[in-house]
Amino acid sequence: MHTSSKRLPLQRLPIDSLLPSIVDSLTSFPALVLQSPTGSGKTTRVPIALMETSIYTSTKILMVVPRRIAARSAAHRMAETTHTKLGEEIGYHVRFDKKCNEQTKIIVLTEGMYLQYLQRDPFLEDVGCVIFDEFHERSLNLDLCFAMTRKVQQEANEDLHIIVMSATIDPSDICAYLGACPSIEGEGRQHPVEVRYLERDEDLPLHVLTAKYTRKLAHETDDDILVFLPGVRDILNTQEQLAQWAETQGILLLPLYGELPLNQQRQVITPQSSRRIILATNIAESSLTIDGVGVVIDSGLCKQMHMDWGHGMNRLETKRISLASAEQRKGRAGRTKPGICLRLWTSFTHRQLDAHAPAEIHRVDCTAAFLELYAWGETDIQQFPWYEPPSEEAREDALRQLHRLNALQANTLTPEGRKMANLPVSPRLAACVLQAHTLGHTRSGCLLAARISERSPYKRTQNRPETIEVVEEVLTLTQHLRTPPKRSNWKPGVAKQIEKIASSMYNTVQQTWGNTPDAMYPVEEALRRAILAGFPDRVARRRAQKSHKAVTVEGKGVRLFEPSPSVDTQLFVCVHTDAGSRQQKDARVYLASVLEESWLPQQHIHEETIAVFDEASGKVIGKQRRRFLDLVLEEQVGPTPSPDACATALAEAAREQLKEALQLDEKKTAQWLARVACLRQALPELAYPAFDEEQLISWLPEICYGLRSFAELQKFPLLDYLKSKCTREQLQCLEKEAPTHIEVPSGSRIRLSYDTTQAHPVLAVRIQELFGCHDTPRIARGRLEVLIHLLAPNMRPQQVTTDLRSFWENTYTDVRKELRQRYPKHAWPEDPWTAKAEKRPQRKKK
Incomplete structure (x- = not known):
């Protein structure tokens, strides 16, 4: 072991006894998995122990964490421990906030900042060790960072060390991925926590149920209380439910969630003179130590993004947490003293929880991750060494989207794709900004992208929601940023965040893309064209004039809220769409942009004459159709299609109603098929055709050739056709062995x-x-x-x-x-064995 005694820890922590083993392990193997309970001190002690060895004297130590607040908190704590100024020897880098320089030895980064680091230094030449903390959270970006780092270690920088840390992971699979590396398991400083469950499920709204038990436990103990809730709206509803009571009790109600301004987040993790009740999302589940918390109230719920492949959109769902998350949350109550954890579910429900939540890579859109890989120089995405690869469906969807955004061509980024990769936003929003820049409205394009990525700066009436025309809102926002409005629905904190993001984005564009060209269109039209560039597959056409229902390029149903007066065109772009519950047929459109047909790129406009089946007449007719990608813009009756086209269209219609179209229930046909099925089962050696639905569908184009309607199809000599699929021996055997x-x-x-x-x-x-x-x-x-x-x-x-x-x-x-x-008149002989069979009933002999 190579350790100096330059600094001494301020306080003994459980992880300290393992630090010599951790350092020794890294001298003989380039990777390590550390499993150590919540509160053991691994986040702040391991990086310092590594820095104080001779292993990393000329290289940096990077620690990747899932959240900004965790990065700042860890860096602050390490700087305090080492009696150094934050930003010199130890620092952090998160979005819009950087406290580090070229000489900084330990840098704590969020996943997004680490991806930027990898793009700047793809071989990590100045890095000696990368630590992945809270690995169990398994975000898509974390999986991407982890796999890219492993690839660097294997192919470009064999001296690079990788450490994976978590309180709840099973190390076996990770160790195997890292070349059969060793793992170390530590003990925590966890104080005893009394776990309580509800005796039975209570039929109350979540915020009412949470407030009820928060008040109850507040009277039972003097400790601060940490309440876990799934989303921001749940936090605000619970805060409103508790506000009057908390004021009378002299208790501070403090929300904690990712979008909260930094100063309010710091108020939560900084000790206060008043007692606190902290209402938090799962941002407080790991990495943070909130002193004074002795009680945890856990709703057992969290928000998770899931890709709805049917709608082609991400759906934000409220889900039950996993057992691992429940343990993490419980640990918040026992970090500094014995505590209580009340779980707002029954012990029976607890036994039904999954052990771990599925990794994000298996449930969200992977387009941004693929763009990162192509920008990094990866050319064969299919062979990229993921820890766990995305599904084939997710991979194909991401590649299709990159092609539609004109970012990718023949497995290589286009010049536009390289520009898009420079921006720390989704590929869609990067395409919007690039188009706005090209059309001469860079600053407005950055504000548009920032607004789409964040919440609205205006409060909405919940009982009458409407679909917002996003460009109209951005133009209003531009005026209000200059002169803030004096009205109650203005949210200055959100507006300031949007402005900050837009400004940062604009600076990046100016530095990497150059100055803004002259304006080609008025700003309103330019921004709407920009949205089209970023969301080409979200173009929708109303199903009928003035209808609030529409269909998108990919054939998915969407619906506008009623009324939505700002979205009044036949064509519009679905900017923010939530697929809603699985029971809903159409996705709801929250943000949209009006669209003129003349703006659609001509290279994606196609005119064709096709054969379609007309349900009303039951016939195949010809139609002339004009479409954008796969969205029909206009169609009218056209010339009679060719026999091949007719057969294809009629066969496609017939497969949807096979029994009716082929009249499979007709008595002779049904009996013949049943006889064949009987022999197919009893005499398998004769190898009769299956004549099942799959086989009949495969023959439909042949059956339908030369026909144009269901009426003609129903006159088709189907039984003769089916017999032609059997051999002579099979037909003879059918008559003999399955007689009528x-x-x-x-x-x-x-x-x-x-x-x-x-x-x-x-x-x-x-x-x-x-x-x-x-x-x-x-x-x-x-x-x-x-x-x-x-x-x-x-x-x-x-x-x-x-x-x-x-x-x-x-x-x-x-x-x-x-x-x-x-039936006394009928003959009923005593001996049926020898009695004469009667074709017609005989009278009994007197």
Whole structure:
């Protein structure tokens, strides 16, 4: 071990006993997984221990954390521990806030800033170690950072060390990914936490339920209380529910969430003279130590983004947290003293929780990650060594989107794509800014992108929501940033954040793209054209004039809120769309931009004559269609299509209603198919065609050739066609081994009834016609008995059997007794074995 005694820790922490082992491990292996409980001190002690060795004297140590507040907090704490000025030896770099320089040895970064670092220094030549803290959170950017770092280590910088740290991960898979590296498990400084559950589920709104138990526990203890809620709206609702009570109790109510201004976030993590109740999202789940917290109230819920592949949009869903998250949250109550954790769910529900939440890479849009990789120089995305790769569907969707944004061509970034990669925003918004810049309105384009990426600076009426025309709002925002309005719906904090983002983006554009060209269009039109450039697949066309329902390029249904007077054109762009619940057919449009058809790029406008099936007439007709990408802009009746086109369109319509189109329920056809199915099961060696739905669909183009309507299709000699798919031997065997009729002892030929849902064909025959028949008739080379429905004189089944001999021997006597009473004029011989079968019922002899 190489350790200096330059500095001494201020306070002994559980992780300190492991620091020698951690350093020694890195002298013999370039990677390490550290699993250590919440509160053990790993976030602040491990980087310092590494810095004080001789291993990294000429290189930096980077620690990647999931959130800005965690980065600032960790860097501040390490600077205090080492008695150094923040920003010199130890610093941080987060969005809009940088406290570090070229000489800084330890830099704590968010994932986004680390990606920028990798783009500037793709080989990490000045970095000795990269630490991934809170790895269990598994955001898409974290997975991307981790995989890129591993690739650098394997292919370009073999001296680079990687450390993965978390309180709740299973190290085995990560160790394998890192070349069978060692893992170290530590102990925490966790004080005992009393865990409580609800006795039963309570049917109350979340904010009411949370407020109820917050007040209850506040009277039970004097500690600060940390409440975990899924989203900002839940926090604000709970805050409103508790406000009056908290004021009378002298308690500070403090919200904590990612979009909260920095000064308000600091108020939460800085000790206060008054008692506090902190209402937080999962931002407070890890990395932060909030002194004074002795009680945690956990809603058990969180917000997660999920890609809805059906709508092609991300859906923000409220989900149950995992067991791992529940443990993390519980740990907040026991960091500095014994505590209480109240879980607002039952112990039964707790046993149903998943062990870990699915990684974000498996549930969100991956386009931004792919753009990062292409900008980094990656050319074969399919072979990129992900820790866990995205799905094939996600990969194809991301590549399709990059092509539509004109960022990618033949697995190489276009010049426009390289410019887009310079901006720390999504590829869509980067495309918007690039188009606005090209059209001479860079500053307004940056404000537009910033507004789309953030919440609205205007409060909305919740009982009458409407779809906002985003360009109209941005132009209003431009005026209000110069002269703030004196009205209650203005949110100055949000507006300031939007302005800050826009200003930073504008500076980046000026530095990397150069000065703004002369304006080509008025600002309003330029911004709407810019939105089209970033959201080409979100172009929508109303289903009817003035309808609030529309269909997008990809054929997905969307709907505007009613009324939405600002969005009044036939075409519009869906800027912010939430797919809503899975039960909703159409996605809701919150932000839109009006669109003129003349703005659509001509290279994506196509005119074609096609064959379509007209539901009303049941015929294939020709249509002339003009479309943008896959969105139909205009269509009218065209010339009669070719036979091939007609066959394709008719076949496509027929597959959706196969039974009706082919009349598969027609008696002769249905019986023939059932007979084939019977032999296919009983005599598999004959290899009859399946004649199932899949096979029939595959033959539809052939069946439909030369036809134009369902009426013609229904006259098609389907049975002859199906027989043509069988060999001569199969057809002969069908007649012999699956006959349509069976001759019984009376001389009658009785029809066999076949049914694909039944194992045996049915022979419905009067009992008297089977006298003298000892055994059940068989088909299929004797392998299959028929199911006999033994009929009384009224032609209703008296007995059903596949074992005629057993019927005569065991049941006939009782049946005969009953039938003699009901039908006394009919002959019912005592001995059915030798009695003469009767084709027609004979009168009993006197």
